[in-house]
Amino acid sequence: MTTSPSAGTTASSQVFEALKQDLIRGRFAAGEKLAISALKTHYGVGLSPLREALNRLAAYGLLEQENQRGFRVPAMRLEELDDIAGLRTQLECMALTQAFQNGDSEWESQLLAASHRLRRSDEQPDRIEEWEQAHLRFHRALLGACGSPWLLRFIGQLHDQFDRYRRMAPPNPGIRATLDGQHGALVELAMARDIQAARALLDTHIRLSHEVARGCCSPSP
Incomplete structure (x- = not known):
């Protein structure tokens, strides 16, 4: 045929x-x-x-x-992961600022809904794929009003590259609990349009996730 x-x-x-x-x-x-x-x-x-x-x-x-x-399949390289995390911080903080400036009530509603679904997923730790999808949708919703499709496209690609490392790393329940709490704090800062505090928190959020992801690989000899 x-x-x-x-x-x-x-x-x-x-x-x-x-x-x-x-x-x-x-x-x-x-x-x-x-x-x-x-x-x-x-x-x-x-x-x-x-x-x-x-x-x-x-x-x-x-x-x-x-x-x-x-x-x-590409090797897991610590220097590559560090580069990805650094770019994530720069581009996501840029997109966050623009989203806070451009976001309207519809953006707020979408973010609140994504946050609610993520919290519900947090309550079911055995359903990891559902959590991963809810987590991805939350971060997309947070930056979704930035107004730049190309910026969001680059960030999406960096997320995929970063998650390949993160998902291969050993679990770190202590840091995971902190990261989960930061999602709710980011929503509160978004509703208040507190750009400075939100950028600082997002920087910390990516840095902590980066710390977890680094557990999957060792430095090059």
Whole structure:
């Protein structure tokens, strides 16, 4: 059967999203070379849309392409994680300032709703994927009124890269409890439009999460 271009695009987009989430969740080991035949079977997709998805993930930074042939999961590098965390701080604090300046009542409502869903997820620690999605939506809602789609796109890519490290790191319940509490404090500061205090708290929030994520890798020799 001949696959239409639109169907091929849909298949490629679907496997791109599925494989992206699996890479972030750590389904594949750092440094692992991906077997095309195994991927075709696992994701139930043909070679053409699979290769398109793999090329997109390599451009996105979640895969490394080797001599235009194979694909490998990137190694966990402490210096890369530090760079990602530093950029997150700069760009998210910029977006936060703009969101506080531009945000209206609709933004406030969306943020409050996202905060509520995240708190409910905090009460069910065994359902980690639900928490991860609620956490992601909360941070998107917090910055959503910044007014710059490109800034949000860059931040989203940094989040995905950062989360690949964070999710492979050993749990740190003490820091996790502090981070959970900071989400509510960020909402209160957003309602009060206290930009200075919110930027300082977001900086601390990213730094603490960075501290947890660093547990997944060691410095280069």
